[in-house]
Every structure is written in structure tokens, then in C-alpha cells.
Amino acid sequence: LADVPDERRGAAFVAAVALVWSDGEIVETGRMPGRILHAEQGEGGFGYDPLFVADGNDISNAELTPEQKDAISHRGQALRALAPRIVAILS
Numbered sequence: 162l163a164d165v166p167d168e169r170r171g172a173a174f175v176a177a178v179a180l181v182w183s184d185g186e187i188v189e190t191g192r193m194p195g196r197i198l199h200a201e202q203g204e205g206g207f208g209y210d211p212l213f214v215a216d217g218n219d220i221s222n223a224e225l226t227p228e229q230k231d232a233i234s235h236r237g238q239a240l241r242a243l244a245p246r247i248v249a250i251l252s
Contacts, residue, residue, distance in 0.1 A: 172194075
């Protein structure tokens, strides 16, 4: 990606969470769009966090607090969407 200009460095983390049981299945997704940096920034997080800036931020995911990252997390979005559906099934 060294020669890729900023306007073409868009990316997204995407998660899918599935609940499958004998009566059916539910799939929810979450998406965290952003862009890939030219160099690592920050010491926190894991994986690609130092190279990724989520839309609406000006710091890398590695520089976010755990609470900030959880609020925009693609996994969190998918799980938060699934939770009320599980409650409805169990009710």
C-alpha cells in the first residue's frame, strides 16, 4: 500500500454473528468503516489497530481508550443487534 494515495485507503472491519438453533437462525452484522494509515500510530489494541482510523476519529484505533473502541466496534455492533433477538426468543 506504500504508493496508494489517502483517498484510496478506505477500509472497514466487518463482523457477522450467527445464532443457529433447531427452529431457525439469526445473523447480525456490524461494520466499522475507516481508512488505513501510512505508518503505525499508538501502542494499544491489537492486530491492525495501529494502522486503522475509524471514520469520525483522527487517531488510530490503537490510541482509543477501550471504552471508545467498544462504542464503535464492529463486533460490538453485531452482538448488540443480536442481544434483543435472543431475549425475544427466550421470552
